[in-house]
Amino acid sequence: MRIEIDGTRLWNELGTLAGFSDTPRPSVTRIVFSDQDARARAYVKGLFTDAGLAVREDAVGNTFARWEGREPALAAIGTGSHIDAIPHAGAFDGTVGVLGGLEAIRALQRAGVRPRRSLEVLLFTSEEPTRFGIGCLGSRLLAGSLDAGAGETLRDKDGRTLNEVRTAAGFDGDLAGVRLGPGYYAGFVELHIEQGPLLERDGVPLGVVTAIAAPASLRLFFEGEGGHAGAVLMPARRDAFLAAAEVALAVEAAAKESGAVDTVGTAGVCEVFPGAINSIPSRVKLELDIRDIDGDRRDAVLRKVDEAIAEICGRRKVEARKEVINADSPAVCDASIVSALSTACERHGLAHRKMVSRAYHDSLFMARLAPAAMLFIPCRGGFSHRPEEYASPEAIAQGALVLAEAMATLAL
Ligand code: HGY
Ligand code: MN
Ligand code: MN
Numbered sequence: 001m002r003i004e005i006d007g008t009r010l011w012n013e014l015g016t017l018a019g020f021s022d023t024p025r026p027s028v029t030r031i032v033f034s035d036q037d038a039r040a041r042a043y044v045k046g047l048f049t050d051a052g053l054a055v056r057e058d059a060v061g062n063t064f065a066r067w068e069g070r071e072p073a074l075a076a077i078g079t080g081s082h083i084d085a086i087p088h089a090g091a092f093d094g095t096v097g098v099l100g101g102l103e104a105i106r107a108l109q110r111a112g113v114r115p116r117r118s119l120e121v122l123l124f125t126s127e128e129p130t131r132f133g134i135g136c137l138g139s140r141l142l143a144g145s146l147d148a149g150a151g152e153t154l155r156d157k158d159g160r161t162l163n164e165v166r167t168a169a170g171f172d173g174d175l176a177g178v179r180l181g182p183g184y185y186a187g188f189v190e191l192h193i194e195q196g197p198l199l200e201r202d203g204v205p206l207g208v209v210t211a212i213a214a215p216a217s218l219r220l221f222f223e224g225e226g227g228h229a230g231a232v233l234m235p236a237r238r239d240a241f242l243a244a245a246e247v248a249l250a251v252e253a254a255a256k257e258s259g260a261v262d263t264v265g266t267a268g269v270c271e272v273f274p275g276a277i278n279s280i281p282s283r284v285k286l287e288l289d290i291r292d293i294d295g296d297r298r299d300a301v302l303r304k305v306d307e308a309i310a311e312i313c314g315r316r317k318v319e320a321r322k323e324v325i326n327a328d329s330p331a332v333c334d335a336s337i338v339s340a341l342s343t344a345c346e347r348h349g350l351a352h353r354k355m356v357s358r359a360y361h362d363s364l365f366m367a368r369l370a371p372a373a374m375l376f377i378p379c380r381g382g383f384s385h386r387p388e389e390y391a392s393p394e395a396i397a398q399g400a401l402v403l404a405e406a407m408a409t410l411a412l
Helices: 007-018 035-050 095-110 137-143 162-168 198-202 240-256 295-316 335-347 393-410
Strands: 028-030 054-057 063-067 076-082 085-089 119-124 185-193 206-212 214-223 264-273 283-292 319-327 352-357 372-377
Touching (some): 007 095, 035 063, 035 095, 035 119, 063 095, 095 185, 185 335, 198 352, 214 295, 240 295, 335 352, 335 372, 335 393, 352 372, 372 393
Parallel strands (some): 076 119, 185 372
Antiparallel strands (some): 028 085, 206 372, 214 283
């Protein structure tokens, strides 16, 4: 079996996909269920259909493109990722896994492979938390890790519910029907850029992921007392922003003092009201992202953040309210899938290293449905979620080649 990836075609398709964006190249902004998302979905579905795959969409827009195997009743082998992109992001986060998964299947078709198990490439809806505040929305619903009631409770910044937005985008039907039963997949492999510097730094072309970090997202609301920036003297102030600022610094300290380099904490959203230079902030919304590959260590940081909020807000006489958006367990990748990926690298004489994923991915939830693992390719400087994000055509083709080889083995 000689598998050959059409790297030029894959590169060109990634370039076309990058053009569906609300910001000019080289940045990509493609928010879920936006017009650009709809155009991008139509383009990708067209490629799926051109490859002779059977395409279906579920009630939240997860898209499945299946190449039926010799024994269609068997559990399939899945691959895939996302095409939504946060504002001013790059062209490769997620898209390499969707179009690389498609090219892997096309390469197996061209090689005359007739797998026993069906192969399916997925386009997951809303991996990014940008619009509805929670990441991996589509894969959470597939894995049964998010209740269908989220259709009414999740809202975008305009107050529109997930159900309103998804039905306006043409995805209706009962969200409860999104959940996949156990045994739907016999295995799942996601190809993705590393979103970190290690592979490039060490000159290793491929990373076989053994664990995926556990993300937790918090939304904090601080309520102090506003007033005139000139007239209210410092001792009389109950400044909501300064309380939030101290909490953000406490998050940084807790992450740094966790005892491990794998603990990270970020305050990525801070909205100040009324937001005038000469008015004391009366209300602040602060959103925190706290992760670790060790769930207990991550939870210890969450407890420290709670203690800090109580101490800081007590001292500053500011009220605080906390919403936990998500606090997920980490995923341990399945040894059989890890082994299939390692063997596939060796078969093609490609060096690889085992590593953890510090970013979360849809595989974090697919691992709850089936044996799962990920394959990383290097990205320049480790940059991601920025326009400078870049993976070379060669790296992308190598990733698709190893993915094809591993899927062929898993589907035998
Ligand atoms: O935030 C993440 O880890 C992913 O890129 N959405
Ligand atoms: Mn991302
Ligand atoms: Mn991603």
